[in-house]
Amino acid sequence: MSKLILKKEDYQKILEYSRQHKPVEACGIIAGIIDQDAGKYFSTKVYLMENTKNSPEHYLMEPEEQFDVFKDMRENELDLISVFHSHPHSPARPSQEDIEMANYKEAIYLIISLQQEQEDFRAYFIQDEQPQEIEIEVEI
Amino acid sequence: MSINITVNGEEKEIREGLNLAELLAELEVDPEVTVVKLNEAMVPQGELAERDLESGDNIEYIFFMGGGAFDLTEEEIERYSRHIILKDLGGTGQQKIKEAKVLVVGAGGLGSPVAFYLAAAGVGTLGLVDSDHVDLTNLQRQILHTTEDTGRPKVESAREKLEAMNPNVEVKIYNQYLNKDNVESIIADYDIIVDGVDNFPTRYLLNDACVMAEKPLVEAGILQFSGQLTTIMPGEGPCYRCIFAEPPKEGAIPSCQEAGVLGAIAGTIGTLQATEVLKLITGIGRPLVGRMLVYDAKDLSFREVEVKRSKKCDVCGEEPVITELMEYELSCNLHQQAEA
Numbered sequence: 001m002s003k004l005i006l007k008k009e010d011y012q013k014i015l016e017y018s019r020q021h022k023p024v025e026a027c028g029i030i031a032g033i034i035d036q037d038a039g040k041y042f043s044t045k046v047y048l049m050e051n052t053k054n055s056p057e058h059y060l061m062e063p064e065e066q067f068d069v070f071k072d073m074r075e076n077e078l079d080l081i082s083v084f085h086s087h088p089h090s091p092a093r094p095s096q097e098d099i100e101m102a103n104y105k106e107a108i109y110l111i112i113s114l115q116q117e118q119e120d121f122r123a124y125f126i127q128d129e130q131p132q133e134i135e136i137e138v139e140i
Numbered sequence: 141m142s143i144n145i146t147v148n149g150e151e152k153e154i155r156e157g158l159n160l161a162e163l164l165a166e167l168e169v170d171p172e173v174t175v176v177k178l179n180e181a182m183v184p185q186g187e188l189a190e191r192d193l194e195s196g197d198n199i200e201y202i203f204f205m206g207g208g209a210f211d212l213t214e215e216e217i218e219r220y221s222r223h224i225i226l227k228d229l230g231g232t233g234q235q236k237i238k239e240a241k242v243l244v245v246g247a248g249g250l251g252s253p254v255a256f257y258l259a260a261a262g263v264g265t266l267g268l269v270d271s272d273h274v275d276l277t278n279l280q281r282q283i284l285h286t287t288e289d290t291g292r293p294k295v296e297s298a299r300e301k302l303e304a305m306n307p308n309v310e311v312k313i314y315n316q317y318l319n320k321d322n323v324e325s326i327i328a329d330y331d332i333i334v335d336g337v338d339n340f341p342t343r344y345l346l347n348d349a350c351v352m353a354e355k356p357l358v359e360a361g362i363l364q365f366s367g368q369l370t371t372i373m374p375g376e377g378p379c380y381r382c383i384f385a386e387p388p389k390e391g392a393i394p395s396c397q398e399a400g401v402l403g404a405i406a407g408t409i410g411t412l413q414a415t416e417v418l419k420l421i422t423g424i425g426r427p428l429v430g431r432m433l434v435y436d437a438k439d440l441s442f443r444e445v446e447v448k449r450s451k452k453c454d455v456c457g458e459e460p461v462i463t464e465l466m467e468y469e470l471s472c473n474l475h476q477q478a479e480a
Contacts (some may be wrong), residue, residue: 083205085207086396
């Protein structure tokens with residue numbers, strides 16, 4: 001069973017960014033190290049991205065910004081481990097649009113729901129249009 | 141012959157003479173979801189096949205990273221586009237409508253417009269309760285049914301029309317009379333209940349059951365040239381018993397069968413019930429809680445009456461005496477000023 005392991009500070013950073021942008025969807029990229037044998041994905045760097053849609057219902061990252069992130073990851077020898085976005089008013093499960101746009105088959109799609117007062121982080125692999133939820137661990 | 145290029149930071153040896161579109165095909169990359177840069181310059185999708193690759197070229201590509209918060213198909217987005225463009229509603233509101241479960245009790249005069257508009261609006265699960273069969277005298281106002289449906293169970297006739305109107309809606313039917321033994325289990329599966337019944341015993345039973353289960357109830361009645369409407373939000377506003385503690389005495393209020401009803405009034409009041417349900421689902425506006433809307437068709441006027449919770453209410457007061465569901469006897473003279 002795969003597991004996304006987020007550093008406490010990364011978790012906080014993502015949560016605060018998502019809350020700041022509410023009611024608009026926030027989005028970003030998590031880079032890190034993958035232990036393939038153990039199925040563990042460790043976060044080491046979070047990139048907070050612009051949502052070009054600036055919408056409560058959609059997100060789309062800016063391609064030029066995405067190119068810069070991938071360049072930075074290459075330079076720091078980090079892997080893409082996760083793509084995250086917030087659902088300000090809906091549950092933390094992938095929508096049809098999320099599933100259709102899950103173009104990075106090897107990445108974990110992390111959704112942060114701010115629907116309730118208590119945030120809800122959920123992580124999925126989305127392959128063949130089938131989301132499969134995986135465990136999240138927050139490292140203290 | 142082969143040439144050396146760089147793809148996303150990695151050196152690659154490829155056949156000479158390939159263009160960018162061919163390279164993506166070899167890499168099994170879908171150009172529709174990809175943004176490509178050749179030597180730091182973005183290449184429009186339509187020009188990929190025109191860019192021949194040369195030794196030393198630096199190619200970078202990314203896939204679009206995007207998505208949405210709601211779960212609507214292309215067909216649904218088009219079908220509900222007039223909803224989705226409403227600033228207050230949007231895709232998020234339409235998603236809530238899709239996830240909602242609404243029970244309409246009575247597939248008659250009020251139930252017809254309520255169910256039609258809720259189905260059209262895309263309510264995901266619509267329950268219908270009615271034990272009656274379609275009668276010719278129903279057709280002057282019960283627009284879910286047609287002349288050909290005479291004699292058929294109302295819920296079956298209704299389901300057929302609603303599914304034809306919107307196949308995305310799951311219509312669940314209960315061809316049974318609502319009573320104290322089945323009401324709790326039927327309403328349990330729904331978020332909002334709509335009252336479109338034609339008699340006082342069922343109206344009080346539904347009120348009590350909704351209060352006990354803490355389910356919102358959109359309550360309405362019609363008779364002759366008038367109608368009334370209120371939304372019961374248990375714990376927040378008055379229930380039906382707060383307003384009318386007991387059913388009227390036998391013969392005090394005639395039924396539609398006895399006194400008649402202008403058919404279109406069922407449309408007016410039922411459509412307001414549907415509106416109220418959609419407001420409750422989406423959280424838009426101010427629900428009709430603690431207020432009763434009274435409609436006079438002859439004068440074509442609406443009047444709003446403030447209604448308050450009663451501390452002495454038998455079911456939701458400070459010392460409720462009705463703690464288990466009970467039924468009044470159904471008498472011909474106990475027909476409510478409502479027609480289902």
